Amino acid sequence: MQAKNVGVYIKVYGFVQGVGFRASTYYKAKELGLKGYVRNLETGEVEILAEGDENAVLALLEWAKKGPPSARVDKVEYEFLPYTGRFSSFEIRY
DSSP: OOOOEEEEEEEEEEEOSSSSHHHHHHHHHHHHTOEEEEEEOTTSOEEEEEEEEHHHHHHHHHHHTTOSTTOEEEEEEEEEEOOOOOOSSEEEEO
16 A cells, blocks of 8 residues: 655744754754744744655654654644645755
């Protein structure tokens, strides 16, 4: 059975900027073989858009609910999206 590719948009709230959240997300996404991006929002949240294997996307979502040890995640909002294949890698956006 072929793996299903999906996308997910994640917004992470809490003490998530200036604590290595973007870098940790980058390494986790790369480890999982995902493509997309992570970036800080001016409003204080971290935004993640990731695409790839459904199980890997679910693993990243579960990871984002805790984040790196230096972060404090208060809330995570997410929405599953259709896979687009528009990303060639996973990157940190500034």
